[in-house]
Amino acid sequence: MVxxxxxxxxxxxxxxLAIITILALRRPRWAEFLNLGSAIIVFGLSLAILVAVPKNTWVGGAGYLLLTPLGAWVLFCVGVVYLLASIYAIGYMRLLPEEGPRLHKYYALQAGFALTMLIAPLMNNPGIFWIAIDFTTIVSAFMVGFEREAECIEAAWKYLIIVSAGLALALLGIILFYWGGTFILGPSYALTWANLRESAPKVPEVLLFFSFLLTLVGFGTKVGLAPMHTWLPDAHSEGPAPASAMLSGALLNIALLGIYRFMSIVDAGGYALMGHTALLVLGVLSLLVAALFIVRQDGAKRMLAYSSLEHMGVLAIGFGFGGPIAFAGAMYHMINHSLTKSLMFFGAGNMMRAYGTKAMSQMRRILRFYPFSGGVWLLGAVAITGAPPFGLFLSELTILRGGILSANPWAVWVMALLLILIFTAFLNHFRRMIWGPEPEPGTEPTLKLSFWNILPMLLAFVPILVLGLWWPQGLWNFFMQAFAVAP
Incomplete structure (x- = not known):
């Protein structure tokens, strides 16, 4: 037995161990490969856990550890993004002025960020889960402000303040969930997800739903759902590109896992429609806000930040629809979004360094100067909009199919219309970068991208194409298994 x-x-x-060794050696070149070695091993371990995960919930470590199929899937997404970001960081960070005495600290932060994200999904105690999420905020805030520019520092503080306020509401919600359980389980009991679900049917409806709303708003702030999303465009656009990939492709999934686990408590209490509808409304609102802002964006990474808001809205809609089909689509969407958004942030980081600007209006004729990496970035832009033949097309289509069978089919048509608007706006931005006017004389990009800048884009692109052409039956069976057990 495993x-x-x-x-x-x-x-x-x-x-x-990677963090300790990096800080002890204080050598950037050693730090790069120590972090990369850590990422490779973490990826292997997360894959091993995913393959061996039991069909039912596993609880161990004196009751403090929890492993479920959905939790293992979220862990695997973290492992994938951590590996891709660690490869890309070697090429990207060498292009920054920080390529010197401070550089090793970035890799210690990246390993630390990965560590905090690997702890949260495995916590059987909602209170400790909250603490782990809070630690992800602290560590990632230092990554957002790492370049020490005024915009980066402002974004880091904004991120800390807004997310901390949201997490304070989430903590209050957890306390109220626990208080509701005291009416059934006694004045003192073990705070676990299972105990909260067990007591939920006898908790007063108003208290149960109010507790859920607090956790929905609180962890929804961490996910970046509208209207609590205001930190997300700044943090994702101002941090180093590999940090942005980890924030968007890995961290947001973990916070959404927390929301889904709290929603399962409401489901157990017999009020599934209220909980799912609340999450669905925030998902639709997030998709609407993302669509409106993507249309008018000029900053490359800022546009991708609003794309993260879009895809978290899609995931919220998928989980909000409920039912096995929409749930399977949401799980498939997680991995496809993690891969595609990583590719897009890597491409944006390359072009920002090559052209010396964040403005897409100044990135002209990218295929002429960077035919290969620019071409992969363009294909990634097609993929991130949910167009075929890429994985996000299949996951969004599956969510829409599940929505038709749900209690809220109206959201299917709203989601479809907004996705079409985002597709049009996104590709219009890339049309200008590819076929727009020639760069001004003397402003042509001359930067040569290294192997480390391009390899992770390819490593992300291949699976999103494969997953768009072929949905393995084994994955579908795994998603059905995940739906059948407690999250």
Whole structure:
């Protein structure tokens, strides 16, 4: 039998050792490859956990550890993005002025960020889950402000203040959930997801739903759902590109996992329609806000930040629809978004360094100067809009299919219309970068992109194409298994 305790311990020990060694050696070149080695091992361990995950919920570590199919899937997404970002960071960070005495600190932060994200999905105690999410905020805020420019520092503080306020509401919601359980389980009991679900049917409706709304708004702030999303465009656009990929492709999934677990408590209480509808409304609102802002964006990474808002809205809609089909589509969307958004941030980072600007209006004729990497970035732009033949097309189509069978079919048509608007706006921006006017004389980009800048884009592109052409039956079976058990 697989020892999940040993696998989980190794999953945490590897990045922790990388952090300690990087800070002890203080050598940028060593730091690059220590972090990369950590990422490779974490990816392997997360894959091993995913393959071996039991069909039912596993609880261990004196009751503090929880492993479910959905939690293992979120862990795997973290492992994938951490590996891709660690490869890309070697090429990207060497292009920054920080390529010197401070550079090793970035890699320690990246390993630390990965470690905090690997802890949260495995927590059986909602309170400790909240603490782990809070730690992800603290570590990632330092990554957002790493370049020390005024905009970066402002974005980091904005991120800290808004997300901390949201998490304070989430903590209040957890306290109220626990208080509701005291009416059934006694004045003192173990705070676990299972105990909260067990007590939910006898908790007063108003208290149960109010507790959920607090956690929905609180963790929804961390996810970046509208209207609590105001930190997200700044943080994702001002941090280094590999940090942006980890924020968007990995962290947001974890916060959404928390929302889904709290929603399962409301479901157990017999009020599924209220909980799912609340999440669905925030998802639709997020999609609407993203569509309106993407149309008018000029900053490359800022546009991708609003794209993250879009895809978190799609995930919220998928989980909000409920039912096995929409749930499977949402899980498939997680991995496809993690891969595609990583590719897009890597491409944006390359073009920003090549052209010396964040403005897409100044990135002209990218295929002429960077035919290969620019071409992959363009294909990634097609993929991120949910167009065929890429993975996000299949996942969004599956969510729409599930929505037709749900209690809220109206959201299907709203989602479809907004996705069409985003597709048009997104590709219009890329049309100008590819076929727009020639750069001014003397402003042509001359930067030569390294192997490290291009390899992770290819590593992300291949699976999103494969997953768009072929949805493995084994994955579908796994998603159905994940739907059938508690999250």
């Amino acid at each position: 020892s999940f305790v040993a696998l989980i311990a190794a999953l945490w020990i590897v990045p922790a």
